[in-house]
Amino acid sequence: MNEEMKAVIDAIHNSDRVLVTSHENPDGDALGSTLGLGLGLEKLGKEVVFYNKDGVPELLTFLPGSERIETSLEGAGNFDLAFAVDCTGTSRAGGEFEDFLKAGRCRQVVIIDHHQTNSTSADIRLLDSGSSSTGEIVYLLLKTMSVGIDEAIAKNLYTTIVSDTGSFRYSNTNPVTFRDASELVEHGVDPSEISEALFESEPLRKLRLVALVLPTLSVREGNRVASVVIDRSMFEKAGARREDTEGLVNIPRSIKGVEVAVAFREETGNGSPYWKISLRSKGDVDVARIAEHFGGGGHKKAAGCSVEGVLEEVQSKVFGCISGELK
Template structure:
């Protein structure tokens, strides 16, 4: 499959690189890793995400050129859709502007929407799969690509704390450091440069902390009113789910984030026994065993009641 993708790169002239909406670290860093690599190959490349670049990842090389709208009338020989799970999460319209689509992902049950389907559930991050392409190409690894690959793996493994922190994650990260990536610079950019708005929003979210009577699941929530009060946005909520996850005894954490007047986006995290990917699919979403999400209609109280009821059943089994 890697050879097929490299042949498409060799034959193509214009490329689009996209990832899922509300991009996390892996989505954004893998997008920019591949974008930088393609440009180094002499290709015309447009990096795209309909939600733009989160401030936390603005330090990555090439971030300043990523666009949130595709110029009218522009088409591409090949479109890469990274870390998306489903085409709709990156944009169903991408099929209309790309002559060929390549799906690169590490989510289970990733939709087979591309002409090339490169999905590896065992990969620690989509960024690690991009590095496989770069390595197989035989081209030198640039500092720009190395920085993006390292950031993708660091972000998606929770700084090497999650179960997807497999041997490839460590060996690839070590290679990136050997090529000149400074771990402190990356950690400082991600974790030591927080926007004041994020902390004010986090203070409100923590006030909503709920822990189940059994102590095995917990949640926090953010509503539109909280956004307004903190003058913050969805881009400031990355990592909020880790706070209920850190409560002693909790096996499943949930983050409820309001996305419209009548719906909430759910972010699930599991410590292992409960497959939150399967749980998310029950709600029309998707993801990994230990990290997943979905969008559910209703008020916060209604959505909470639905999710908590299902978790009570799962944990009782």
């Protein structure tokens, strides 16, 4: 057991009231880690309050305990300990939580995270960037404390893994990921039930949007670059929401031989139109370099940026830059 793990366990033993939160716009790892940890702490006799500034997105309401997530800290009282899980810093949990900490309402703050982070905004930081999800770190913590993993905890933690690995498809998937999944399924998780909830519960409007986006699919550079366009008229026609564009860049990415996939999404800020650009790499091209060229950023395999202008100009600039990066 490392120093940080030991410190977290000591902090838990010395606490009665515990607050658990995660980053804004929570995903499966954020909420699954919040609930898995909090339900585990309750088994140790702690009084737990679950909080997320933005609440639970419709897609994740199947998570056991999700109905207990509060969206306000008003009247929450004081806490011996607060956890900010899947957060690179306490500020990721939002302004209300930051103010709460500043007001001295939590005696100690712990961050549990698998992102590479430099934040020093907590008393203890339990970090493992080799972990596929924050949920796996939470699972190790609960096991180390001999918490009995019940079905509700297992479902939450299994969801963190499936969410953050894209169902065991991303490069963060490793032998420990599979070992943890195996154990969690033994604790009563039905993998097909979680997969169905996460991947086979699309709103009809999203499919309507995809139907409008697909005809814009185009390829260039001998199929090495593929792209789609999502403009405002499509949104209106499909009755779609912003969240429905999530993952649309995977359409051009799915084509054989494509090295760089791009999605152009029309936005309006204060008057001037601009395009939000999602970039994905399947080969050796570092798309973060392309995004940085336009003032954006990200990782080698996934990055994004915004560019002002009409579509043709924007595409010409972006495709020109990509062309220069292809070997």
